[in-house]
Amino acid sequence: MRGVAEPFRRDVDGLTGLLILAIVVSNAGLMPTAAAPAAVECLFVVAGYLVTVRLVDACADGRPDLVEVVDRGLRRVVPAMLVVLAATTLLAIVVTPPGELAAFGLDLSASVLLVANIRFADPAFAAGHAREDSLLLHMWLPSALLQLAAIGTAAAAAMHRFAPRSLVLPAVGIAAVLALGLVLLSQPQLERPGYLLTHHHAWSFLAGALAALIALPARLPAWGRQGLAACALVLIGLAVLAPPPNGQSLIGTTALGVAAAVAMLASNAHGPTLAGRLLALPPLRLLGLMAFSLYLWHWPVLVGARLFVGEDMPLVESGLAVGIAFGLGYLSWDLVETPLRREHMKRSWRLLVGGMASAVMVIVGVILTASGGLPERNPQTAQLEESLHRLATRSQRAACLASDAALPPAADCTDGPGAASGGAEVILWGDSQGAHFAPALASLARDMSFSVRQITKPDCPPLLAVAQTGRNAADDVECATFTEAAIEEITRQRTTRLVIIAGLWSRLTDDRPIAGADPGPFTLLADHATASESVADSRRVFARALQSTVSEITSRGVPVLLVGQVPELGFDVVTCVLRARFNERDERACMETDTESALARLAFSNGVIQLIADGSLMIEAYLPAHSICRKGRCKVAHGGTPIYADDRHLNDIGSTLLAGDLASMIAPHLFASSGPMPPQRPSRL
Template sequence: MSDTLLLPRVTAGASAPRPRWDGMGFRPDVQGLRAIAVGLVLASHAGLPHTAGGYVGVDVFFVLSGFLITSLLVKEVFDTGRISIAGFYARRARRILPAASAVTVATAAGAWLFFPVTRLDAVLQDALAVIAYYVNYRFVAEQSEYLNADQMPSPFQQFWSLAVEEQFYVVWPLLLLALLLCVRRSPRRLVAAGIVFSAAIVAATLALSVLVTAQSQATAYYAAHTRAWELAAGAFLALILPQLKRLPQALAWLLGIGGLAAILASGLLYTETTPFPGYAALAPVLGTMAVIAAGSPPGRNPVSGLLGTGPFQFFGKISYSLYLWHWPVLVLAPLALDVEPTLRLNLVLLVATVGIAQLSYAWIEEPARNWKPLKTSSTAGIAAGLACALLSAALVLTLVHVFPKAERDGAGGAIAPVAASDLTAALQAGLETDTVPADIAPPLADIADDMPVVYPDGCHLEYEQTDLPDGCVYGDPDADTLVVLAGDSHAAQWFPALEALAEREGWKLLDRTKSSCTSALVHVGSTRTDGEYTECWEWKQHVADEIDELKPDLVVYGSTDNYGIIGADDPAQAWADGWTATLDRTTAAAAHTAVLTDTPWATGEAAPDCLALHQDDASRCLDENPYALNHLEFREAGRAAQEATDAQVIDTEPWFCIDDRCPLIVDGIAVYRDKHHISTPYSLYLTDVLGAALPDLS
C-alpha cells in the first residue's frame, strides 16, 4: 500500500471518490516516548542527581500532543469531509477530565487535611483554576510576584501543562476548521495550507518564547502563547506524515539516535538556571520530532525498537495518570507523615505512585474512554466532562466555605509597642514559647496577605515600574519635618513602625521603596532574567535626584544584603563602594541619614508554614528551621562602608536575636511573614525601639 495520499480509481458515472489518508495507527515508538517524557519529569521531581532538567519531559509531551491530535483531525477530514468540533471535544473530555477530576478532588482533600493554613486558601484557589483550565496563567502571576517566590510549592503544580494543552485543544480544531472552509473543503488543500500555517505558528511563537524568556522566564515557562510552537511543531509533523513514511532507513536510524540523544542530553545537562523555554527548548522539541520522524517509515530502527519494548510500553500506557498523581503524592505524603522529604522517601513514593497510576488507568481512564453511552454520543461525552468539572468545583468550594480550616480572629485591637528596656526579656520569653497562641497576630491563615499599606497603595513599586509614584505621603502631610523611607522590600517592612512614629511625632513620611532594588549605587542582577535589573538602576537615580531636591530632615535606608552584582571583579567591594556613593550623596542633601541593617533570614522552612504545621510544638520550628543573619560577606562589607560615612548605622540584630537564637513568636506576635520579611504587627511592636534608635529630629 502506498504511503502517499491515495486517490481511488474513478469509474464512469461514479461521483468523484474522497481522497484517502492512511493516518498513523498505533505507534509503539510514540507510546515509548511518553514513557521517556514522564520518566524525565519524575526523576527531576524526585531529586535524582543530574536530572534537574527533567522538566523537558513536558516539551516532549507537547510535541506528542500536537502530533497525535492533528493526525486524528486530518484523518477525520479525509474520512468524512468535515471536522466535528463537538465530537472532538467529547473525545478530549472522555480522555482527560475523569482522571484529572479524580486527582483534583483527591489533592484538594489532601491539601485540606495536611497543608498549613498559611497556604491552604491559595492552594484551593489553584484547584479552582485547574478545573477552569487557566492555572498556568495563575502560576504566571504567582511566580512573577516577588513575595510569593519562597512559598511552598502547590500540589497542583503539574496541571499547568495540561492547561496549556487544553487551551491549544480549544483553538487548534477551530483554526483547522476555518482553513478547511477557506480551501472549499478540499482535504489535500487543507494539508497544504495546514503545513504553511503550522510552520508560521512555530516561527512566530518560538520568536515570542525567546523574547519573553529574556524578559520574564516565569511567563515564558507557563504561558500558552510561548509554548504554542511546541504543539504546532507536532502538528506540522502530522501534516507531513506521508512524506515521513518515505524516509530512507539510514536517515531514520540517524534521526532516531540523534533525537533520543538530544532529549536525554537536555534532561541531564539543563538545570534550574537554564533560561527556559526560549532557544533551550529547541533541543527536546527537535529531538522529539526526530524520533517521531524516525519511527514513521516501514521497518525498525534501534530507537523505535527500544521504545517498543515492554517497560516503555507499560509506562507509556499509564503516563497520563502517572504524571497527574506523582506530584501531589510527593508534596502531600511528607506532610501527612510529618517527615522531611528525602531522595529515598521520594523514590519509595514514586514506586507507590506507579501502583496508583495503574489503578487510575484501569478504573478511571479506560472505563471513561470506552463506555459505550459516552462513545456513541458527543453530547453525552461533553456533558460527562462538564459534570466532572462541576462536581470537582463543588467539592473545593465546600471545603472553602462549609469547612474552613482555621479561624481568622487573630489578636484584637492595636499592637502595643514594646519599650526598648523590655525587649530583651520579651525575646527570651519568645525562645521559650512551646505552642502557637490561639490569637497570634497576624492570624496564620491570613499571614500571606500581611503586607504594609504601601503595597496595596501602589507606593511600593514592582519590577517594571521606574517612575516616582504620585502621593505616597503618610503621617502629617502638612508637617515641616520630612522623613523619607528608601530601599527595597526590607526597607518597606519597616514602614508600619515609621508610619506610627510619623503620626505620633507629626512628621511627613514619604515612601520610596521598590522590590529587589537596593539603594546602594551598584548595578544588580535581575531576579527575573539573566541580565541586569536596569529598572532598579533607573529608579534609584530618580530617588537620589528627589532627595537632592527635597533636602529631607531624615532619610532612612533599609536593604537586604542578598544581591548579585553585575560587572564587578570583587562583588563585596563593589557593594561597599555602592553604599559609599549613595550615603555620601544623601548625607550632603539630608539633615540626617540612618541605615537599618538587614533582618534575619530563614535557614529552612518559612516560620509561618512551620508554625502552622506544628502549632503544639512551636519549639520544633525554632530548632529545625532557625532564622539567622545571612549573606555575611556583603553585610560586613556594606556595614564597614556605611560606618565610614556620616550616616548613622542602626544594628537591628538585637531586636530579633539573643545569643544567635532568633525567636519566631514574641509576645503573641509572629515575627516573620515569610522567609525573610518581618510581619506588620512585629514592625509595629518595635515602633518605640526604632524611634529611640533614630536620630533626634526635635
Template sequence: MQYRKDIDGLRAIAVGSVVLFHAGLHDALSGGFFGVDVFFVISGFLIGRILFTEVAEGRFSILRFYERRARRILPALLTVLLLSYGFARMLLSPLEFADFRDSLLATLGFASNIYFWLHSGYFETANELKPLLHTWSLGLEEQYYILFPLLACVFKSRVWLMRTLLLLAVASFAWAVSSVAKAPDAAFYLLPARAWELLLGAMGAVWASQHSLRDAWRKALSLLGLAMIATAVIGFNARMPHPGFYTLVPCVGTLLILVAYAPGGLASKLLELPPFVFIGKISYSAYLWHQPLFAFWIYRYGKQSFATFSPLLIMVTLALAYISWRFVEEPARKPATTPNKKLALYCGYALVLLATVAVPQKWFAQQHPNEALQALNRIDNLYEYFDFQKNIRNGVCHSVPMPARQANGCLEQRQKNIVLFGDSYAASLYQGLQAARDAQRPNYGIIQLTDGNAPPFFTPGSIDSGAALSEVNADKLKAIAAIQPEKIVIAWMIFGKNSTNDPQQELNQLNATIDRLGQISPHSNIIVVGPFPHWSVSLQKNLITYISAHNSFPRHMQQGLSTREREWDQFFKQHLHKDKVRYLSSLDALCDASGCLTSADGTVQGLTAVDWGHLTQAGSLHLVQRLAPAIFE
C-alpha cells in the first residue's frame, strides 16, 4: 500500500488539536476536541483499505489482522500504562488511586469508553484529572474492529458492501443525533453513536478504490476538506451538540482529503510539510502521553501551575512521543525486528506488573503515624462519606423536574419564603439555610430550585439531565413568579460547564437574570452568594499533601487554593450594584490571611468541602451561620 505523507499531516492536525485543547488553548482552538473525530475517519479509511484489498485478493487472515492491531496498539500503550501506574502510586491518594486502578483495568480490556461513560456524572473526578481518560477512543476503536472484519468477509461484493456500510452509518448517525440531547455522555463515549465516523472512512476506502476524480476537482475538494477541519477546530465549541450534525463538518472534511488525494495541490503541500509529517508519525505516542502527563502535573502542582507550564509539558509530550515511537512503536511493528515470541514476552511482563494495581493504595499510606492523615487516606468515596447526595436532596429537590419538586414538598411555602436558585453549589447551601431557619426563624419556607450544571443564566447550553439551561431556568422563574418570595438566594460555580469563564460576561448574564427577577417578583430581595473556595483536585488531596509535609492539621490553608475566586469576588464587590440586590462574600466568611477554612471543628468529619468546592454539611452550616443575619434580616 502506497505511503501518503499527507495522511501523517492529517494526523498531526488531529493530535495537535487535541493536545493544545487539553493544554488550555480553549479560546484559540475551541473545537480542538474534534481532532479525535479526524482520527476516527483516518482509522476507518486506512484499516478499511487494507482489509478490503486483502479480502478481494483472497489473502485476508483474521489472525494476521489482529496481530497487526496488537503490534500497532499494545507495546506503546502498555509502556504508557506502566509509567502512569508508577506515577499514580507515588502521587495519588487511596481514593484517587482507586479510580485510576479501575480505569486502567478497563483500558486493558479495551472497555474504557464504557467505564468513563458509567463514571461521567457531575460529581465524578474532573476530566483533566483522569490520567487515562483519553483511552476511551482506543476502546471504542477496538470494539469496532472486533465486528468490522466480519462485514468485509461476508459482503465480498463491493456494491453490497457499500450499501451495508451506508445503512449502518446512517443508523449510527441517527442514533447519535437522537441521543446526544437526552444522553450526551452515552452518545459521546459509546460505539453505536460513533461507529458512523469509522464507517465513513471505510466507505471512502471502498469509493476511492473504484473511482477517480479529475486533478482540478481533487485539488479543490482537498482544500475544501482542510478548510472544513479548520472551521471545526477553530470555530466550533463544546456547547454544540456532539456527536451530531456539527461533527459532520470535520469528518466529511477529513474524508474529502483522504479520497481526493491531490499531490501537488495546496492542501497536500501544507500537509506534507516536514514538521507535520514528523508529528504525524509520532501522533499515536503523543496522544497516549499527553493526558497522563497533564493530569499528573495538575494533581501535583495544580491548575494554575499547569497553565504556566503547559508549553513545557507540550514539549515533554513530543519528546516522550519520539522516544516511544523510535524505540517501542517502530520495532514492534516489524516481525523481523520483534518476533511474536519477543512481543508476547514484553506484553506478558507488562501485564504481570500492571496486575499489582490490585494492591490497595492505603496499604502504603497507612504507614504514616498521623491519625488525621490516616483518616483522610481511609476515605474511599468522599460523596458517600459526607452523605452529599442526601444533603443536597439530589433526586428529590435537586436535579428533578418541577412537577417532582411539587410532589416531593420542595415548593412548600410558609409565612415568608426564601428561594434557593442555582446549581449544585447553591444546593449545598440548603443544609445551612435549613439549620438557621429551624434554630430561630421557623416562619421561613426554603424552596429549592437547583439543578446540576445550571447557573442562573439564560445562555446556550444544557444541564446534567440534557435539558436546555434556558428552558430549565425559565421554568424556575415561573415558579418564583407564583411564589413571590421575600428573598432569592443565588449561587453557582463560576468555572462550571455553563459558565462564561469571564467575570464581566458573567456579571452581564447575572444582571440580565436579576432584571428578569425584578419584573416577575418586584418585591423580592436578591442575595448573591459569591464564589466558594476552590481547591485543586480536592480539599482532601491537599490536606493529605500538607499533613504529610508538616505533620499537623491546618485550620486554614493555602495549599492547592485557587486565586481566581478571590479575583472574581473582588470584581463582584466592585461592580454588582443594583436595587434590592446584596452581594455576600463567601471568601470573607471562610478565609483569612493564612488561607481558607479546611474544617469547621478541626477534624476530618468537619471538612468544609466535599471535593474541590461543594460544601459539606459542616461547611454549609459554618458559612450560612455567618451569612444568616444578612439573608434572614
C-alpha cells in the first residue's frame, strides 16, 4: 500500500472546480437542482482522496507530523471562512429583521465552531425560519468535510501507532461498506435535515480514501486508463445532471457519481490521461484553486440578493449574482487564501490570531442572539414580528403537538365548558395542518358550550396502516404507534359526537411545485397491498387508507368530518412581510400567490375527501380552499395582517376566519336532539 505518487494533481483541481461550479449554478437556479447533491457527494470523494494522500505522505518516512497536516488544512480554510463570515454578518445586520438576525447569530456561532451541519439538521431550525434563506446554510458542507478530515486524521494517527500497515486498507474498506450500509438503511432524502449530518457522507469520503490507497496497476494498458478516465468523466457529468429519482432518495442519484469520481482519481494515478489533461487546463485549474472561496461567497451573495430584491430573481439577475460571487471568490483566493497559506508567521502565532478571530465571531453571534436580533434597528418591525409570532404560536400549541408516540395530555388540550370532566364531544385529530384549526374550535367550544379535544402530531398523517417510504424507520414506527393510540382513544370515549380529521394531504398526493417554489418534502405512502414507487401508487394508498380510517371510526357510530387542506402559498408570507417592512419595500407583493397551482395541488385529495363523504350519511366534507380562494384569488391577509403562520399553516386569525364554516358543520351533530341550536357565527371570509 502506498500513496499516490503526485500529491498535488492539476486534474484534481479541475475536477474540484467543475463540481463547485455545478453546485453554484444549481443553487442559483441556472441548472437543474439535481446537480447539487451529486456534485456534493463527489466533493466528499475528492476530499477523502486529498486527505488520505497527505496522511499517507506524512506517514511515509515513519515519523508523521500530523500537526503539520492539520495546520496546512486550517491555513487553507480558516482565513477565507472568517472573512466571508464577517462580511455576511454585516449583510445580515443590514437586511434581516430581528427574528432572522437572532437566528443568524446561532448560525454564525455554529459555523465558526464547525458544527453548522448539526445546527441546520436540528428540526427546530427547520421549523424556526426559512431554511433556504439562511445566509449561512451552505456552511454545513465545510463543517461536515472538516469533521470527516479530523476523524480521518485521528484514525490515521491511531493506526500508525497501534496497527500494522497491512490492516489500513481492509479497515478503510470495511468502514466504507458499513457507512454505505448505514445510509441505505436510513434512506436520507434531499429535504430531510438528517442529510446534512456527517455520517450520511462518510461512505463517499471513505471511497475517496480507497482511491488514494489502491492505485490501478502500472502495467494497465494506456488505452485502458484512457478509456476508464473518459468514461468516468462522462458518468460524473451524467450523475450531476440526472433528475432526482422517485421518492427523492439521494443514493441512486449519487452512487454513479461517486463510483465515477473514484475511477477518475485512480485512472490518473500513474500520469495524466486525456481526460485528466482536460481537467488540468489552466482555466479549470484556476477555478479549482479558487473553488473554496467561490463556494463560501456564492450562497451569501445569492440569498442576500433575494433578501434585498424581495422576490425570486430572474435568470439575468441570478447570473449577475453568480458573477459577483466569482469576483469576490477570486479576490478572496488571491488576497486572503494564497498569502496566508504561505508561512509568514510561526505556527503558534497563527493559532493565536486565528483563535482570537474565531472567538470574536462566536461572541458576535451570541450577542446577536441574546439581544433578540438588535430590535432597536427598527422598533416597528420588531413589534409587528412579535405580534405575528403570537398569532402563529396560538395556532400551533406546543403542548398539544405530540413529540413522541404518546397522545397530548387531555387536561391541557381540551377546551370548552366540559373540559374538566375529561370527556370531549368533539375530537380534532390530525398533523400540524389539523392543529391550526384548534383556535377556531376552541372559540366555538366556548361560544356554543361544547368540549373539544386536540390530538395532533406533526408529520404524522391521521391514516391507519400506512408507511411512509424513504422515512426514518423509527419515525415511521412512532407515527404508527401514535395513530393506533389516537384511534383507541377516539373509540374509547363515550361522549364523542364528532371526529374532525385534517392533514397536510398534498405532501402525500402531489409533488408538483407552486409557481416554481419548493413544495416541501413529498412522501410516498405504502401499505400491505402496495409498495409505492410513484405518485400514482401513493395516491391509491392514500385513498384506501383514508377510507379505512374513517370506516374504523364510523363503525362505532361516531360521525366524521373530513377537512381538506388549506392552499399552500409557495412562500412564507410572514417572513415576506417582515422583510418588506424592515427594508421599506411594498408589502403587496407578499399578498399574491399562484392560485391555479395552489389549488391544483389540492385537487386529488379534495376529490377523494368529497367522494368518501358522498358515500356515507355519517361522513361530511369541508374544503377550506372553497372559502379561502374565490374569484381566482386566494386570501392571504385580512385587514392587512397575514392569515398564514408560514406558507401552509393558518395563524390564529386565519383559523378564526373559518369558525363560521366549522360551526355550521358541527352544530347539527351536537344539538340535533337536545333542543334549539345556539346562534352560529357567520363566516368572515
